[in-house]
Amino acid sequence: MSGAESEATTACVVGGGPAGAMVALLLARAGVDVTLLERHGDFLRDFRGDTVHPATLDVLDQLELAERLHARPHQKIGSMSMIRAGRRRELADFRRLKVKFPYITMIGQWDFLDFITGEAARYPNFRLLMNSSLHDVLRVDGRVRGIRYRHGDEHHELRAELVIAADGRRSATRAAVGLHPRAKGVSIDVVLFRLSRRDDDPTEGITLRLDGGDVLGLIDRGSYWQSFVEIPKGDGIRALRAAGIEAFRDTVVRLAPFLADRVGEIESIDALNFLDVRVDRLRRWHVPGLLVIGDAAHCMSPVGGVGVNLAVQDAVATANTLVEPLLRCQDEGLPVPRSALAAVQRRRRLPTTTIQLLQRAALRVDLNGATAGPGPDTDDGAGAGTGLVAGLMGRVIAYGIRPERVRSRRILTPGRPPM
Template structure:
């Protein structure tokens, strides 16, 4: 959708068309709020983004009336996480044991999910999506943010807004422009993403394969395995100098069932490097601006939890901000509610990052140091005796520490009239 240069106005400017930005935009538009999402790319077609759609996000899509369209997307379902060792496979995480509408994680190319959300949002008369609009800075009146400046194909422009929400990721332009300080936690590894094309069945289980100094995680997809290869931080140049043959050999050693398929990794140009960071803002907001998702808290890819946390942030923000932004309450109430968004979402952020850092320390760091890593034998024996225990880690990974629900006024249930009441 093309835009025009110059100055325009909206009620809520959302910077970044990722899951958090589009979910927030869709919900606010269903509340009648004028909302504009600015996305710097021309489309959503970028590979190796977070492709996990968790049970709570699936329930959200159902409540929004989008489940039928989502089910039509190409996808695979992950139902378990298992450990293979000592001659047997032990299920440690079992989503199918959860009493949920959707007891699995759906693996869907993120561009398909984003296109679906954007299409649904465009049906709302107060929603605008501006692609190829790269935000370059914020507009201020005194100490208050009153909008953003951007570059677009038609030239530079300015969008004024009552509230600006940063959903533009871990290197957020808005967050840096406002100068919100972050607490960063050390991470010793990075991730390299690539595909291994295969016609072999790849199952419905997501589990890391650990070798001395090497870790890979294979994510089942239609026609290929999406592979995360973990290595020491700062070794991207060394990995590329080793060449594609060495990488193929590493993958074949840890995924021997795909040894005949690794030739499908054509070259190192097909291998994307992710600089893994874990941090969170000390304060998510300032006058006129709020940060959510990765713009507020960069997550490790371990567990694929980041996208779910970002969507939950958006649900909480929409529920708390829709009324004052729509004119249903005093405008000064927006500022107070920005702090409430942070208070509500701080606990699940801190708890999730603590879990990821624990997994880093107990599993991935030792494995990358060449040590043997395996769950305690007592734990494996206990899980074999009481398989129902596998529902606990499934709930943590699939639901999270504080799940949010779609507000009633944003739901679109088949056979029921739409009601947009706060």
């Protein structure tokens, strides 16, 4: 220790991703002293979940923030579809939902996090520590009582009545308290890349293109295609390297012929972003004085792009359950009971488990269903008319199971909105 000041807060949230940023905002507006710790110096990381689902838009609406989020650059996606052998089939249709926001909003995750933390910063009891990385927890009498973190070369201690671990799929916080997730088997990894989009390109929304066992995902981001290709788990990336960049570009063009004129933008196999697809879950999300939420509690596969939404839903459930105990703790010194932490896990376990089951089933269906043979680029052919199923899938992807409503009250008046 550098002898740095030992600081104190009521709730310390580790990790400024969607789960951490949202729970910090909700706690701050309810009057809880909250410190949010983020190891990076900014939120600018490419190839992250950029989807804001209807359930999250509803949460923002309940916070009177939906309109302001929509003022930021975004795209609206009304459906997800699949193109196989030149025929398009709708997988999920959000436009049929009788809700205020019947679409997925695509917005850079950094922009979303910047927005949420900017809102939290309007409350005087919110503190954001960037460039600050947890490296251990503080324990007193077997209970977590805060964290140790590094800020540059300096070491600090932050005492807290509750630590919320929202530090993602490789959570150091959960490891520090001996919680380890159980991995569920998945068969794929994913490589991600961008290709520029032209005005006369097809309108795709979010589309999976399948052919000969290969899967290309395209997400229309206005000026570019956010793209991914599924590869077999394990040695898939090695096989890509062995085959070389030309073979990879050929695969992309076979799946989406309209990209032939710009596939050269993928410079090399090394320029692809590799995503180790995981599905895992903690058996227990808490120890005395500490709760784990978001990807740190349950890593989601990219299917349906639901990880951000689940992280936000965890945050809402956490605030709904813990605001009162945290305020009692802050005002009267009563510790947050473990039963309250267990209640958060009980509330979120079913939605998480169900979606993970569906994701793993979908991964099996997609790959097994891919037919051999060239796929002509007649992708705007009539859909197979599975409207009912697409509507149902739209609801499941948009809202998951048991969507949360913000119940924690705002007791503080925020300062002026950030410019």
